[in-house]
Amino acid sequence: MSSLIPVLILLCSRTLEAFYGIISDCDEVFNYWEPLNLLTRLFGKQTWEYSPEYAIRSYAYLLPFTIFNKPLRIIAALLPSVQIPPYLQFYLVRLAIALSTASAEIHLANTLAYVSPDVSNWFLILQAVNPGMSHASISLLPSSFSMIFTLLATASIVNYLKYDRFILKIQNSINEKLRSLVKAKTPDYDESLKLLNHMYTESMIARKRHFTMAILSIVVGGLLGWPFCLALVIPFGLYVAFSLISRKSYSQLLTFGALGFAAILFISIVILQIDTLFYRETSFVPLNIVLYNVLYSDEKTGPNIFGTEPLTYYVHNLLLNFNLVLPLAVLGILSPVAFEKFNLKQIKTVQAPILLWCAIFFSQPHKEERFLYPVYPLVTLSASFFISQITQIFGKTYFFARAYTFLCKLVLFATISSVSVLRIVSLVSNYSSPLTVFRYLPASNSDVPENVCIGREWYHHPSSFFLHPNQRLRFVESGFRGMLPGDFVEPVSNSWAALFNATSAKPQGFNNENRYNPDLVIPFSECDYYVDLDMPVNPEMGEIQVFERAKTVGDWELLVCDKFLDTENSYGIDKILYIPDREITIFTERLDSLYKIAQDHPHVKKLLSWVQKRYILINSLLGPKYETLKKHPYAQKIANHQGIIYLQSLAGQLKHWIIKNASQLQIPQPAIEFFTNGQLQYHQLCLAKHK
Structure with missing residues (x-):
């Protein structure tokens, strides 16, 4: 079992992140929170991916997250005088995702305690303070969902490797015992041999169970979440195949292959049936995703039309999200780390998915932070292996060895925790204003529709869970000239049949080439509320100035403003870390x-x-x-x-x-400026009501 303190730190961290963490990607809002709002509250924005013509987003993935809707409706019916804010469901779903992630992390940590209690505790601590996990662990994205199942799969893989090694030892003991019996010409069946046979049988059953759980976790995370995550099982699959072939255990290899095929077939049928109901035509979404992103991708369609980034994008991103943990993880992959109960081959089997994942996604022109979510815990795990080794390099026998271990742990913990926490605080303080501002939308008992408008800041909308039942998000003219989301057809009644009619409707005006459609914006005069930054507008693009220096212009009443970082004009260490001056x-x-x-x-x-x-x-x-x-x-x-x-x-x-070289050392001026002359510039994100 893992130590209690790291577990409590992790649980506190995940709970706080669920309520205070930022939304780091607009794809999460418009492709997952909005359709979930449709499933639970019967309205929401629709992206082209949910059009039955393309069908590259799965309703089967969203269905488990609808469980909070019914209890909230019952509470609202029993307590009509109590006004439940619409965003409560948003935070409940977030909390459920955060605690699910924490449960998977603790499960893996408990499994790692077999390898080394030190590895287990370091894994929990590094996960708890990791800036990348602060948003990956609360996201409704399929890559976050797949990350949870990667944690579960890794725990099962570690258990499989444990029992596999145990089985090999028992086999050797049985063979040695049989040779000694034959040599001694003893006819009696030794009691110790009975015990060894029993241990062998139980270990074989346990190994098969953990193999099944590992494959099932990867398949669920891949098919129900993100299909590319199926690649993460390749290193483990190769290890199992080669080890069984080398032992001539062909029947077990066939059994394991059949289990894997059965898992894929069963999950695929369930997903196919659910999505076919919603789209009202045969739609196997995991296949559609692969076809769109790989086979049908060209200059006009595919992921690259949404922007490409250089190789350094992921390196920069990983350094921001992992700081000192990243080089430690790299050293963990490169060094021959091994433990008494977990040999080098087994550790490299656990670490190999990181290299495979990086090889796949670093080579793609279109890069996004969320693409690396599934291997975030594995990066931390690799660093934990290495830290555990370097801190115990002199053992624990002598005083100086114990002193070295203590100081090394203290320095690593203090450095990593301080930098990581300052990074998380920086993200929350600089980018959480959309979640704050939209909570101030006033409720109304009227059924009269109200338009909540947004222009150039459309990608910072936190979802329709922040809108009241009579409010709808609308887009107005801005400088953006890509494909905006439209609106789902709203069901005529709260029934599955009406919902299926809404999700299967084929909207007009969508395209998969990111072409702008002017029909998806409304005239500014139809807006009842407006959200924007208090910064200069571009009148040539149809933008209208409503806010100026946190004050309204014209017939608008200011409701609330909150600071939002101006990333273009901010620079230095202050932009990356929260400096508590x-x-x-x-x-x-x-x-x-x-x-x-x-x-x-x-x-x-x-x-x-x-x-x-x-x-x-x-x-x-x-x-x-x-x-x-x-x-x-x-x-x-x-x-x-x-x-x-x-x-x-x-x-x-x-x-x-x-002394000689220090006097000759010249620190580059940009580096000095970065650390000494950092500056933050803020805009105000404001909400106003039309008078």
């Missing part, structure tokens, strides 16, 4: 005032006087003895030893080399 100033001022008060206190003066007297006394007693000890023959012999003199000489040379 104000908190440090307040703390030092309080500390200084407390020191001044304490300095004049009679009890403090008395204590300082007592300490000073004791210091003088100890110095008078030990000083002469120290001088005598220095002149002792044995002390002189040690001081004049060739090894000591050589070390002193080396230390002097090293000091001289450092």
